Amino acid sequence: MDILQYLAPSFEHYLTLERVHPTRTYSYAARGYTGLPVIEVTQHRPKCKIGESWLYVAAPATARLSTLGSGEKLYVGAQTQDRMFRGDGMGGSNYHHAEMRAGKGDDNPVSFLNTVGKISIHRISAEAIGVIVSRTPAMAPLAKLLLQPRTSRKHVGYWFEQYILSHEHSQWRWNTATAETGIRGML
Numbered sequence: 439m440d441i442l443q444y445l446a447p448s449f450e451h452y453l454t455l456e457r458v459h460p461t462r463t464y465s466y467a468a469r470g471y472t473g474l475p476v477i478e479v480t481q482h483r484p485k486c487k488i489g490e491s492w493l494y495v496a497a498p499a500t501a502r503l504s505t506l507g508s509g510e511k512l513y514v515g516a517q518t519q520d521r522m523f524r525g526d527g528m529g530g531s532n533y534h535h536a537e538m539r540a541g542k543g544d545d546n547p548v549s550f551l552n553t554v555g556k557i558s559i560h561r562i563s564a565e566a567i568g569v570i571v572s573r574t575p576a577m578a579p580l581a582k583l584l585l586q587p588r589t590s591r592k593h594v595g596y597w598f599e600q601y602i603l604s605h606e607h608s609q610w611r612w613n614t615a616t617a618e619t620g621i622r623g624m625l
Contacts, residue, residue: 441602442495444574445567446504449560453522454480454499455533458551464525464532475548476525477533483561485520491564491593492517496538496547496612499556512550512557513538513612514602516595522559541612564594579625586624601625 459476466474486492496513497506515538524534539547547557568584571577583597603610604617 439576439605441577441580441598442506443504444570444577445493445562446502448566448570449495449503449562451482451558452494452561453482453533453559455496455547455551455557455559456480457556458548464528464534466524466534467526469524469536471534471536474525474534474539476528477547477551479523479531479533485523486517486561488519490518491588491595492561493564493567493595493598494559494561496557496559498550498554499558501558503560508609509611511606511610512547514599514610515613516593516599518590518593518595537614538612540614542614545611547612562595567594567598582624597621 456478459478462476463473464476465472493516494514495503495511497503497510498512501507501510515535522533522535523530525532541547541549550557571580571584580598580601583601584594586592586594586597588594600617600621603613603615604621607613607616
């Protein structure tokens with residue numbers, strides 16, 4: 439089941455990755471990254487806070503989440519606090535997401551921004567997911583995901599990310615990690 443068609447109306451536009459700065463680079467010494475290009479961002483909503491649970495999706499800025507086509511499913515992820523902004527001396531203004539930035543070889547956000555255009559990142563809260571699951575008969579089987587034990591790493595957003603990756607991993611251009619073993623057996 440393509441759950442984005444049901445969740446799409448409740449996603450918030452969180453970030454727009456505008457462009458790769460033509461000359462600026464940054465380092466993130468704590469993780470061993472040096473000389474990475476700066477990605478300029480417009481932030482549309484406040485950063486996620488510790489304890490919140492979010493599912494997020496990256497897509498071309500011109501795409502509609504409810505009907506993402508082939509090649510428009512760029513990245514799906516989950517978070518409990520915002521770690522998308524990093525870089526030594528960047529003051530939280532540089533978009534850094536290690537797995538998404540790495541992409542799959544030459545297919546990554548930097549090349550996308552340079553050749554195709556802007557990227558939108560949309561997010562949906564655990565609470566909104568719960569409401570939609572409870573009100574949408576087609577999503578009733580996913581109610582089990584709302585009841586999974588919660589930790590700082592495994593939370594509602596995480597379980598829905600895992601569900602999506604277990605059914606659509608090859609469709610998400612920049613996701614390299616596969617879904618947790620056993621997610622299909624939970625449903």
